[in-house]
Amino acid sequence: MMNYLKEKIPRIGFDIVCVFVFALVFKLSDVPTKVALYPAMICATFWLMYVLFDLRKYLIRHKELQQHKNNIDITLHQLQSPKTQMESDYQELLCQLEYVLLQRLRDVNKVNFDNREFITTWAHQIKTPITAINLLLQDMDEENELDKSYTREMKNQLFEIEQYVDMMLQYIRLDSLNSDLVLQQYNLLQIVKQAVKYFSRVFIGRNISLKLDDNLNEKVVTDEKWILFVLKQILSNSLKYTKKGTISIYLKKQNKTLKGQNSLILVIEDTGVGICSEDLPRIFQRGFTGYNGRMEKKSTGIGLYLTKTILDRLNNGINIYSQVNKGTQVEIIFRNLTNM
Structure with missing residues (x-):
């Protein structure tokens, strides 16, 4: 109700000014009060009926929009037809914004998909040299304790690299985990x-x-x-x-x-x-x-x-x-x- 009154302040103010102008004209013209009061009451009655009708229409439309807001899954094309030219303009603007956002979302998804594909491919490829280095370390001659210590430390570091690569792969696959599950x-x-x-x-x-x-x-x-x-x-x-x-x-x-x-x-x-x-x-x-x-x-x-x-x-x-x-x-x- 208060929001309606705030939106209609200019119109209500204009109506009040008109009432004062007519009252002033009647006063200056020496029109008897009883004569002026009758048409004034008729005008006031019609004005009140208009306000109540407009308020009812406003509240119904507000309720419809609130329902759409709570059911945000609908698309803009499923909204009810605009009642005014202003609503039509806003809906057209929203349609344009939706198109732009969807286009940007598609671009972002494509970039993310390309990045995931690249990282997944890289992670699989990096395992090949890791395995090769491990095999070389196993065949390496260890002539003294220092060599053994170096070899052991290199194996430990390679093992950690393997763990991080596996972690990255699982992180990439997390989005498709539900479809990848095989429960047995x-x-x-x-x-x-x-x-x-x-x-x-x-x-x-x-x-x-x-x-x-x-x-x-x-x-x-x-x-x-x-x-x-x-x-x-x-x-x-x-x-x-x-x-x-x-x-x-x-x-x-x-x-x-x-x-x-x-x-x-x-x-x-x-x-x-x-x-x-x-x-x-x-x-x-x-x-x-x-x-x-x-x-x-x-x-x-x-x-x-x-x-x-x-x-x-x-x-x-x-x-x-x-x-x-x-x-x-x-x-x-x-x-x-x-x-x-």
């Missing part, structure tokens, strides 16, 4: 062993103990490729921030609620430096490195973001508990244990 029933122990074997050289080189419980021999429904990537990311972080000690992998005893939901909780626990309590709420944010990442200068801020995103798409969960200088405990909740 797998043995959890076998998948965990694959992830551990991938880091066997790191475990041995850093003299870090592994405690792998036998109770992992359970069936879960998941995508092997993606869950293996998740386990590698978590193990990579555990190894990165554990200078000495043990990494334990086991199934957590479930409470009644989780058991009723037919789920398993896989725990990967380390005795590393831990995570600051103020960093814990943000560790799944993309690009967040935290205190440890800034100190070590090795964190990309992408690994845990990818982990959380992938587990969400797999309908699984993740919890992380940590204490500084005591270690970190990562829980992966498998909610699908039988074929769907």
Whole structure:
């Protein structure tokens, strides 16, 4: 109502001025008040009827536009026909803006697609020289301890490069993850062993103990490729921030609620430096490195973001508990244990 009055202020002001002009003319012409009052009342009645009709039309149109605003999925061509020339002009302007925005969006999508294709191709191509260098290092003659040390360090650096390339590939594929999923029933122990074997050289080189419980021999429904990537990311972080000690992998005893939901909780626990309590709420944010990442200068801020995103798409969960200088405990909740 108030918005209507604000929009009609010029028109109402003009009508009031006209009333005063007619009243002044009648006064100066010595027209009797009773004679002037009758046509004035008729005019006022018609004016009020017009205002009420116009207000009703205004409110109906406003309601229609509000409904369109709340249902923004519609296109401009689905809007109701304009009631005035001004509305028609605005709709034409919006159509032009829509066309320009869609054209720019297509251009941006094409650039993004080309970039993804280039990065994916590059990532696959870079693996070839990495593999070749690894083979050369294996065949290299190590005449003394210094040579062995150099070779070992070069292998470690190549291993890290491989990890970063794989992480980049999975990040690129994240948009198409849903269409890439192949959900089947797998043995959890076998998948965990694959992830551990991938880091066997790191475990041995850093003299870090592994405690792998036998109770992992359970069936879960998941995508092997993606869950293996998740386990590698978590193990990579555990190894990165554990200078000495043990990494334990086991199934957590479930409470009644989780058991009723037919789920398993896989725990990967380390005795590393831990995570600051103020960093814990943000560790799944993309690009967040935290205190440890800034100190070590090795964190990309992408690994845990990818982990959380992938587990969400797999309908699984993740919890992380940590204490500084005591270690970190990562829980992966498998909610699908039988074929769907």
